[in-house]
Amino acid sequence: xxxxxxxxxxxxxxxxxxxxxxxxxxxxxxxxxxxxxxxxxxxxxxxxxxxxxxxxxxxxxxxxxxxxxxxxxxxxxxxxxxxxxxxxxxxxxxxxxxxxxxxxxxxxxxxxxxxxxxxxxxxxxxxxxxxxxxxxxxxxxxxxxxxxxxxxxxxxxxxxxxxxxxxxxxxxxxxxxxxxxxxxxxxxxxxxxxxxxxxxxxxxxxxxxxxxxxxxxxxxxxxxxxxxxxxxxxxxxxxxxxxxxxxxxxxxxxxxxxxxxxxxxxxxxxxxxxxxxxxxxxxxxxxxxxxxxxxxxxxxxxxxxxxxxxxxxxxxxxxxxxxxxxxxxxxxxxxxxxxxxxxxxxxxxxxxxxxxxxxxxxxxxxxxxxxxxxxxxxxxxxxxxxxxxxxxxxxxxxxxxxxxxxxxxxxxxxxxxxxxxxxxxxxxxxxxxxxxxxxxxxxxxxxxxxxxxxxxxxxxxxxxxxxxxxxxxxxxxxxxxxxxxxxxxxxxxxxxxxxxxxxxxxxxxxxxxxxxxxxxxxxxxxxxxxxxxxxxxxxxxxxxxxxxxxxxxxxxxxxxxxxxxxxxxxxxxxxxxxxxxxxxxxxxxxxxxxxxxxxxxxxxxxxxxxxxxxxxxxxxxxxxxxxxxxxxxxxxxxxxxxxxxxxxxxxxxxxxxxxxxxxxxxxxxxxxxxxxxxxxxxxxxxxxxxxxxxxxxxxxxxxxxxxxxxxxxxxxxxxxxxxxx
Numbered sequence: 001x002x003x004x005x006x007x008x009x010x011x012x013x014x015x016x017x018x019x020x021x022x023x024x025x026x027x028x029x030x031x032x033x034x035x036x037x038x039x040x041x042x043x044x045x046x047x048x049x050x051x052x053x054x055x056x057x058x059x060x061x062x063x064x065x066x067x068x069x070x071x072x073x074x075x076x077x078x079x080x081x082x083x084x085x086x087x088x089x090x091x092x093x094x095x096x097x098x099x100x101x102x103x104x105x106x107x108x109x110x111x112x113x114x115x116x117x118x119x120x121x122x123x124x125x126x127x128x129x130x131x132x133x134x135x136x137x138x139x140x141x142x143x144x145x146x147x148x149x150x151x152x153x154x155x156x157x158x159x160x161x162x163x164x165x166x167x168x169x170x171x172x173x174x175x176x177x178x179x180x181x182x183x184x185x186x187x188x189x190x191x192x193x194x195x196x197x198x199x200x201x202x203x204x205x206x207x208x209x210x211x212x213x214x215x216x217x218x219x220x221x222x223x224x225x226x227x228x229x230x231x232x233x234x235x236x237x238x239x240x241x242x243x244x245x246x247x248x249x250x251x252x253x254x255x256x257x258x259x260x261x262x263x264x265x266x267x268x269x270x271x272x273x274x275x276x277x278x279x280x281x282x283x284x285x286x287x288x289x290x291x292x293x294x295x296x297x298x299x300x301x302x303x304x305x306x307x308x309x310x311x312x313x314x315x316x317x318x319x320x321x322x323x324x325x326x327x328x329x330x331x332x333x334x335x336x337x338x339x340x341x342x343x344x345x346x347x348x349x350x351x352x353x354x355x356x357x358x359x360x361x362x363x364x365x366x367x368x369x370x371x372x373x374x375x376x377x378x379x380x381x382x383x384x385x386x387x388x389x390x391x392x393x394x395x396x397x398x399x400x401x402x403x404x405x406x407x408x409x410x411x412x413x414x415x416x417x418x419x420x421x422x423x424x425x426x427x428x429x430x431x432x433x434x435x436x437x438x439x440x441x442x443x444x445x446x447x448x449x450x451x452x453x454x455x456x457x458x459x460x461x462x463x464x465x466x467x468x469x470x471x472x473x474x475x476x477x478x479x480x481x482x483x484x485x486x487x488x489x490x491x492x493x494x495x496x497x498x499x500x501x502x503x504x505x506x507x508x509x510x511x512x513x514x515x516x517x518x519x520x521x522x523x524x525x526x527x528x529x530x531x532x533x534x535x536x537x538x539x540x541x542x543x544x545x546x547x548x549x550x551x552x553x554x555x556x557x558x559x560x561x562x563x564x565x566x567x568x569x570x571x572x573x574x575x576x577x578x579x580x581x582x583x584x585x586x587x588x589x590x591x592x593x594x595x596x597x598x599x600x601x602x603x604x605x606x607x608x609x610x611x612x613x614x615x616x617x618x619x620x621x622x623x624x625x626x627x628x629x630x631x632x633x634x635x636x637x638x639x640x641x642x643x644x645x646x647x648x649x650x651x652x653x654x655x656x657x658x659x660x661x662x663x664x665x666x667x668x669x670x671x672x673x674x675x676x677x678x679x680x681x682x683x684x685x686x687x688x689x690x691x692x693x694x695x696x697x698x699x700x701x702x703x704x705x706x707x708x709x710x711x712x713x714x715x716x717x718x719x720x721x722x723x724x725x
Contacts (some may be wrong), residue, residue, distance in 0.1 A: 030357040032100040033069040033093060037061050037081050039107050040600065048083040048107070049242065055355065057277075057314055060245040071316060071357050075401065078124075081105050084684045084724055086139065086643075086677055108601065130483050130493030130538040131219050132158065132230075132551040132589060137211040139643070142253070142720060143673050143690050145206040147262075147287055147302045149183070152206040153232070155649065156214055157589040158611045160627040163701040164516070165710055166260065166290060167302040167331025167341070168201040170194050172703055173216055174553065174587060175613040175626045176229030179504050184223065184231060185347070186238040189415060191371025191391040192345055196419070196428075196506055198705050199335070199516030200387065203327050203345040203373060205306055207253065207266055208283055209236035216589075217536050217553065218479035218497040221454050222409070222441050225477035226501035228532055228555070237308035239321035239351040240270060240277035247271050252723045259716035260290035260300070275314050277321070282307040289332075292711040293698050299332035299340065300710075310349075318354040318363075325349075333377075335706045336515060339384075343375035362399040362407075369393045377423075385423040392416045408442035419505060427512030427521055430465040431505040448486070454479040460502040464509050471508060473529045475500035481536075493538035501530040507561050507578040513571045517705055520570040521563070522577045530580070531558040545595040552588040562623060565660055583623065587613030603638040614656065624658035625703045627651075628666070646672045654702035664702035667712075670694040684724040692716045 033052070037045045044065025051058040052069055059067040074097045080090045087107035095101045126133060134156040136144065146152045150161035150169035160172040173181045179195040183202060192203035206212065215223075216230035223231045250269035256262065266283035285304040289296050305328045312321025328344040347369060354364040374388040397411035413436070420430035439456040456477045463470045479497035486492060510523035534555045541548040560583035568575040589611040596604040612629035616622055634647035647670070654664035675688040692715070693699070699712040 029074075029098040030071045031074050031095040031097055033072055033077070033095055034100060034102050035061075035067045035069075035079055035081070036102065036104040037065045037067070037083070037089070037107060038104065039087070042106075045083055045107060047245075048081050051080050053078045053080060057319055058242045060243065062245070073357050073362065073401070079103055079105065081107065082138075083107050085679070086686075128491075128540065128542065130491050130540045130549075131481075132216040132536075132538065133219075134159070134214045134216075135211060139675055139686065139688065141209065141212065142207070142255075142722065143675065143688055145255075147205075147285065147304070149202040149204065149206055149212075149232070149234070153212065153214060155632065155647075157591055157609055158216055158230075158587075158613075159214055160703055161701065162198050163704045163710055163712065164198040164706070165302075165331060165334055166287065166300055166713075167329060168194075168199050168333075170198070170202055171214075171232055172627065173214065173229035173232075175585065175615050175623075177703075179226060180501070181229040182220075182224045182227040182231045184233040185369070186235055186349060186351075186367075187233060188349065188367055188369040188395060189371070189391060189393040190234070191347060191369065191389065191393065192373050193375070193387050193389045193419065196387075196504075197514070197516050199333060199341070199377075200375065201329055201331060201341070201343055203329070203343060204234055204236070205283055205285070205304055205327065206234075207255070207264060207285075208281070208306060208308075209234045211235040217551070218454065218481060218495045218534065219441070219452075221456050221477055221479045221497065221499065222439060225437075225456050225458050225475070225499045226530075228499060228501065228534075237268075237279065237281055237310065237325050238323045238349050239310050239319075240279045240312045240323075241319065242270065243277060243314055244270055244272050247273060250725060252725075253720060254722075255718060255720040257287075257716055257718035259713050260287045260302070262287040262718070277312045277314055278310065279323075280309045290713045292714045293696050294711075297334050297709075297711065299337045300334045301340075302329070302331040304329045312351075317356075318352070320352045321350070323349045333516075334710050335518075336379075338380045339377060339515075341375050341377050343373075345371060345373040347371045360400050360403055362401050363397075365395075365397045365399070367395050377425075379424070383423065385421060385425040388418075388420050388422075390418040406442040406444045408440060410440040411438070413437045413439070425513055425515060427510050427514050428506060429468060429509055431509060432463045433505065434461045434463075435459070448484060450483040450485065452479075452481040452483075454497075458500065458502070462505055462508060464505065468509055469525050471503070471525065473500075473502035475502075475529055475531075489542050491540040491542075493536075493540070495534075495536040495538070497534045499532050499534065501532070501561070503527040503529070503561060503578075510578065513573050517576070518573065519563075519576040520573040522566075522575060524578050527561065527578065527580060528559050530561055532556065532560075547593040547595075549591045549593075550588065551590075553586065555585040557583040557585070560617070562617075582618040583616065584618075585613065585615045587611070601638075601640045603636075605636050605638075607634045607636075608632070622656045622658045622661075624661055625705070626654075626656065627703050628654040628656075628664070641676050641678060643675045644673070646670075651699070664700050664707060665698075667697050667699035668695070669697060669699065669712075682725070686720075686722040686724075688720045688722075690718050692718070 037048045048061045050067035089105035093103040148169035154161040163169045183190045194200045194202045220227045220231040248271040253266045255264040264285040268281040270279040283306045287302040289300045308325035310323030333339040352366045371391045377385040395413045415435040417433040421428040437458045441454040459474045461472045477499040481495035510521040536553045538551045559580040563576045566575045592608045594606040609632040631650045636645045649669045653666040671692045673690040696715040700707040
């Protein structure tokens with residue numbers, strides 16, 4: 001193990017020496033930056049949010065349209081601006097030692113080109129990065145937000161939904177689910193139990209989030225070697241990272257939907273008192289049973305409440321803060337008409353970000369989240385199974401400047417988890433898990449090439465109660481990517497990784513009936529670690545009016561962990577045993593974007609997309625619940641104060657079946673939306689209308705454990721109103 005790590009570090013050193021270390025400005029005097037924001041007519045724009053990517057806060061422009069960053073280390077920065085009207089702009093600027101740089105950005109209505117990703121080792125424009133990254137933010141997120149995270153993200157490339165119920169729908173990424181898709185809140189583990197069973201809801205409200213990013217492929221190694229599908233990072237209520245320049249400001253959102261009949265509201269407040277930043281908020285949702293074209297789906301209600309509070313100190317040395325939020329949900333299970341789940345989660349988050357103005361250290365970020373989660377599954381009025389999960393996740397990241405020509409991140413992470421299942425379905429003994437990891441992700445430009453190297457060492461230890469044996473797993477994971485900047489328009493990309501996954505407590509220690517899956521589940525304490533070799537090829541083309549992004553991936557898994565039906569029956573349920581076998585995975589994602597018209601504040605765009613994945617075991621047997629191929633198209637028209645969109649999603653018939661599966665018919669879903677913004681004094685009003693499944697098509701989700709009992713909803717119309725003050 002140590003030999004492998006030494007080899008990787010030797011590769012980094014040798015590469016830096018062979019190409020020659022670039023000049024190190026670590027001892028240079030800090031510089032300054034002034035960002036000037038104007039509208040299309042050149043008028044200064046006050047109150048726009050300016051973010052220098054890589055810094056842990058944002059600054060609002062003053063009456064002159066200026067935002068000041070008085071002390072920055074020399075280097076090149078990416079700057080992103082968003083005005084309250086929804087207009088955006090972005091650009092880059094070089095800050096020189098001891099001087100003040102100036103950057104003027106002209107706002108225009110948001111288009112495909114301005115989205116920027118902030119997760120991962122370094123920020124990049126989504127349209128330019130070759131990595132398979134997707135994001136939802138602003139009105140786009142508000143428009144498509146559903147009661148569950150899985151359904152909210154299900155239209156993004158490579159992302160589908162498990163759809164157990166409206167209140168329990170977890171994202172599937174590239175066909176992977178469970179603990180192979182890690183869900184984060186503000187960069188730290190969310191801490192719920194949604195990765196342990198399909199009937200456990202994701203304990204956050206998508207409407208509360210400002211931005212949700214999906215990171216697929218090797219770059220997800222920063223957040224977990226077992227995240228073979230990817231990482232989802234929800235950026236929402238937490239430690240304040242925005243300096244609004246006012247004592248108090250905020251927004252109010254109310255939303256109504258017809259199917260299911262939904263009433264939802266949220267209040268968000270934030271402010272600044274000198275160097276003290278604060279935020280607070282609360283939300284409430286009530287959703288009744290939904291219907292599909294054949295009638296109502298009984299026991300599919302979903303009710304939710306949430307509250308959050310956070311404070312931080314912003315000084316020239318960085319930022320430090322603490323935040324608390326609480327989430328409560330009650331939702332029904334259409335699979336069992338007399339069963340409902342009451343869920344609550346309390347989360348404490350702390351963060352310190354130091355930004356020294358000299359030296360090789362660019363920033364130090366230390367974060368910690370402590371989560372207390374539990375839910376109770378009621379059978380009628382009587383409590384049945386209880387699940388409790390206590391988790392502490394701590395993470396320290398050091399971002400450094402030029403070291404032998406490389407820039408990147410090194411860090412450590414530690415997680416402690418205490419999971420218990422009690423009551424009627426005690427299919428899993430109480431288990432504590434210790435997980436420690438060290439990681440790095442380095443980047444260097446080599447003429448027309450960009451090289452990225454990553455590595456991670458993980459150690460897991462499971463301690464089950466009773467006589468079952470404890471298990472420990474240690475393994476290394478490595479990733480490398482090479483991007484060729486062939487021209488200003490073409491960027492081919494090649495990535496390879498070797499990743500490991502430790503068996504989780506459910507796979508090792510399950511033994512009992514599990515009504516959520518309709519199975520009697522049996523684990524195997526002798527299971528070995530899983531090892532996956534991944535290869536990915538990407539291509540980005542950026543023309544003046546046409547943009548193409550494609551990613552193809554393939555993986556070979558040794559000792560792949562999965563469930564197999566044994567043809568035995570226990571407690572009137574089929575017996576399913578966790579076992580291992582080699583497997584293969586292949587697929588891809590494609591997005592083609594056409595700028596049809598762009599003049600002043602009028603813009604027309606068309607986006608075409610497709611994604612597919614194939615998953616088989618050695619011998620050719622298909623893995624169960626793998627989503628079929630899908631094609632998408634969307635047309636968006638933007639003009640002053642208005643935005644209209646029409647979209648279609650075509651899902652093919654699922655015919656590649658695992659033993660015991662049945663074919664799932666294909667379906668086509670149409671949607672349309674219209675939003676408008678208008679200003680009234682110092683307030684901004686946003687009104688939106690969205691229709692989904694407009695043709696009221698019958699649709700079953702092949703990835704669902706109970707697709708016939710939980711069909712996808714029929715036609716629905718939703719409206720929202722948001723006030724910024």
